[in-house]
Amino acid sequence: MFEFLKSISAKNPNGRRGPEQPAVSVRERVSALRHLPAFLKLIWATSPRLALANIALRLVRAGLPLAQLYVARLLLDAIVHLTRLPAPERQLTPVLTLVALEFGLVLLTDALGRAVALLDSLLGDLFANQSSIRLMEHAARLDLDQFEDSTFYDKLERARRQTLSRTVLMSQVLSQGQDMVTLVLLAGGLVAFQPWLLGLLLLAVVPAFLGESHFNERSYSLSHSWTPERRELDYLRQTGASDETAKEVKIFGLSDFLITRFRELSDDFYRQNKSLVLRRAGWGTLFAAIGAAGYYGAYVYIIARTVAGSISLGQLTFLAGSFARLRGLLEGILSRFSSVADGALYLQDFFDFFALRPRIVRQELTGEKPLPFPRPIQQGFEFENVGFQYKNGTKWAIRNLRFKLQAGEKLALVGENGAGKTTLVKLLARLYDPTEGRILLDGHDLREYDPAELRQEIGVIFQDFVRFQLPAGQNLAVGRIDERHNQPRIETAAQQSLADTVIAKLPGGYDQMIGRRFNGGVDLSGGEWQKIALGRAYMRDAQLLILDEPTAALDARAEFEVFERFKELTQGKTAVLISHRFSTVRMADRILVIENGQFVEIGSHEELLAKGGRYAELFALQAAGYR
Numbered sequence: 001m002f003e004f005l006k007s008i009s010a011k012n013p014n015g016r017r018g019p020e021q022p023a024v025s026v027r028e029r030v031s032a033l034r035h036l037p038a039f040l041k042l043i044w045a046t047s048p049r050l051a052l053a054n055i056a057l058r059l060v061r062a063g064l065p066l067a068q069l070y071v072a073r074l075l076l077d078a079i080v081h082l083t084r085l086p087a088p089e090r091q092l093t094p095v096l097t098l099v100a101l102e103f104g105l106v107l108l109t110d111a112l113g114r115a116v117a118l119l120d121s122l123l124g125d126l127f128a129n130q131s132s133i134r135l136m137e138h139a140a141r142l143d144l145d146q147f148e149d150s151t152f153y154d155k156l157e158r159a160r161r162q163t164l165s166r167t168v169l170m171s172q173v174l175s176q177g178q179d180m181v182t183l184v185l186l187a188g189g190l191v192a193f194q195p196w197l198l199g200l201l202l203l204a205v206v207p208a209f210l211g212e213s214h215f216n217e218r219s220y221s222l223s224h225s226w227t228p229e230r231r232e233l234d235y236l237r238q239t240g241a242s243d244e245t246a247k248e249v250k251i252f253g254l255s256d257f258l259i260t261r262f263r264e265l266s267d268d269f270y271r272q273n274k275s276l277v278l279r280r281a282g283w284g285t286l287f288a289a290i291g292a293a294g295y296y297g298a299y300v301y302i303i304a305r306t307v308a309g310s311i312s313l314g315q316l317t318f319l320a321g322s323f324a325r326l327r328g329l330l331e332g333i334l335s336r337f338s339s340v341a342d343g344a345l346y347l348q349d350f351f352d353f354f355a356l357r358p359r360i361v362r363q364e365l366t367g368e369k370p371l372p373f374p375r376p377i378q379q380g381f382e383f384e385n386v387g388f389q390y391k392n393g394t395k396w397a398i399r400n401l402r403f404k405l406q407a408g409e410k411l412a413l414v415g416e417n418g419a420g421k422t423t424l425v426k427l428l429a430r431l432y433d434p435t436e437g438r439i440l441l442d443g444h445d446l447r448e449y450d451p452a453e454l455r456q457e458i459g460v461i462f463q464d465f466v467r468f469q470l471p472a473g474q475n476l477a478v479g480r481i482d483e484r485h486n487q488p489r490i491e492t493a494a495q496q497s498l499a500d501t502v503i504a505k506l507p508g509g510y511d512q513m514i515g516r517r518f519n520g521g522v523d524l525s526g527g528e529w530q531k532i533a534l535g536r537a538y539m540r541d542a543q544l545l546i547l548d549e550p551t552a553a554l555d556a557r558a559e560f561e562v563f564e565r566f567k568e569l570t571q572g573k574t575a576v577l578i579s580h581r582f583s584t585v586r587m588a589d590r591i592l593v594i595e596n597g598q599f600v601e602i603g604s605h606e607e608l609l610a611k612g613g614r615y616a617e618l619f620a621l622q623a624a625g626y627r
């Protein structure tokens with residue numbers, strides 16, 4: 001495992017990455033903003049009604065600060081005017097009306113603020129749910145080898161992680177629009193009075209913005225460059241504390257090893273992040289002071305004009321208030337601009353992920369109609385000089401493979417560990433396409449058929465089948481999920497795979513949750529799980545059945561029985577069996593021996609024994625073990 005951990009961080013030659021890495025350039029961040037229209041379109045599509053209501057309320061709210069300042073100005077001027085009148089002429093009604101108006105505006109501002117927050121949260125939740133669903137749907141369309149590519153995996157990880165930050169981004173973008181409207185309205189008032197005050201305002205705010213965007217860039221770079229390590233941290237956290245690993249972690253005394261590695265990585269990240277946060281706080285304080293100085297400069301000027309009598313007290317309040325609000329707004333808009341740009345950078349991962357296209361697709365998508373799948377299969381499958389190399393592998397997993405799998409035949413695959421048996425099966429199911437050569441089905445390249453239809457006609461149970469944390473019945477039904485409510489069919493499949501005796505012992509029978517992840521779940525032994533997994537093959541009405549060592553954990557009697565039944569139940573169907581037990585292998589019509597991904601020999605048990613080749617040698621080896 002240490003090698004594995006090292007290999008994860010090998011992408012990172014110093015073992016560390018941090019702010020020393022080149023930061024994301026300003027151009028990259030600005031260019032990431034191009035994703036915003038597409039993002040807003042997605043939000044709109046989530047719920048046009050909620051989005052429209054949100055925008056309308058925000059527009060009304062955007063005008064309220066100006067209205068409030070204006071009413072405050074009228075109020076102050078009215079009070080000053082009153083105080084100058086002789087006592088008997090002082091009428092309070094106009095002043096009280098203005099107070100009532102201001103009060104009304106405050107109430108409205110608050111109510112609209114809450115309504116907008118509510119709409120944001122509803123829209124955000126809907127958007128988060130829908131994007132998670134889209135993410136799962138898209139992931140399901142992609143090819144297996146895309147999942148095995150670590151760059152892809154990091155992309156998926158970031159796209160998935162940032163569900164929450166995307167809803168924050170949505171609020172930010174909408175608030176940005178709202179604040180910009182307020183800004184234009186308030187700036188209009190300030191410009192009418194003294195245009196250069198606007199210049200002073202910018203001077204007070206721009207340094208803070210530049211500082212903010214600089215630190216945001218750093219922060220993004222840090223978090224981005226730490227994606228592989230974060231993945232490792234998650235892995236360590238899970239390995240150190242999960243039911244699946246607890247047994248081996250205890251037995252091998254791995255917890256210190258795991259914790260040390262976790263501590264090393266997390267401390268490192270903490271240190272780098274802390275230094276960034278500290279610098280950010282220091283500079284932030286300085287920039288805030290510059291901003292305050294700008295504000296007070298303008299304030300002094302406005303006071304001087306009031307004292308000189310060129311503007312009223314009401315105007316002073318309005319202008320000083322406008323300036324203060326504008327400063328706050330501008331600061332907010334500019335700093336939010338960097339977090340919006342940040343969020344938009346993350347959007348890049350999101351859209352990149354959706355831009356990935358599977359290569360194993362229906363030909364129809366590439367302009368041709370797929371061939372109808374033969375029912376029944378007439379001739380069978382033929383491997384024509386097939387070679388396959390895993391993307392992340394250095395050698396050929398399979399090379400120059402030629403053989404025929406006849407319709408209705410039971411073929412066993414024999415070979416040592418890593419010989420390429422599972423790879424061959426994955427190629428048959430088109431989880432991958434051959435790197436060279438072709439696989440034919442009834443004389444046509446497998447790629448000419450619809451991959452979805454092909455997979456429907458193939459039932460594969462892999463050695464590393466999934467132990468779904470689902471009730472027993474549904475665990476079988478995953479073999480044909482649209483039949484999950486067909487209890488008789490599930491029970492028949494259970495009888496055929498011998499899972500019925502396992503289920504009979506469960507307190508909840510077919511409804512018993514299995515696996516330990518959820519409350520009340522009951523775990524099964526390896527062999528019991530295998531019987532359940534085998535049942536999935538019988539749930540399927542497939543023409544080609546593949547069992548890739550799904551019986552390794554069964555006891556000898558159960559395995560014998562399973563294969564006897566398998567032979568009986570798959571009469572007339574084509575089947576491929578992978579097993580290291582020769583007692584099983586010999587039941588097959590023919591046996592294909594492969595070594596290092598290459599064809600060695602093919603024939604029936606008797607033929608191969610008589611030939612005295614590799615098969616005979618392996619058989620003798622195993623038989624000797626029993627003597």
Ligand SMILES: Nc1ncnc2c1ncn2[C@@H]1O[C@H](COP(=O)(O)OP(=O)(O)OP(=O)(O)O)[C@@H](O)[C@H]1O
Pocket residue numbers: 148390391392393397415416417418419420421422423424
């Ligand atoms: N996803 C993968 N990425 C890269 N290499 C792989 C991958 N899966 C398998 N390999 C490599 O391909 C070769 C063939 O592997 P395969 O799983 O087909 O062997 P096998 O005959 O089924 O072995 P076993 O009997 O141990 O199950 C091996 O060298 C293996 O390391």
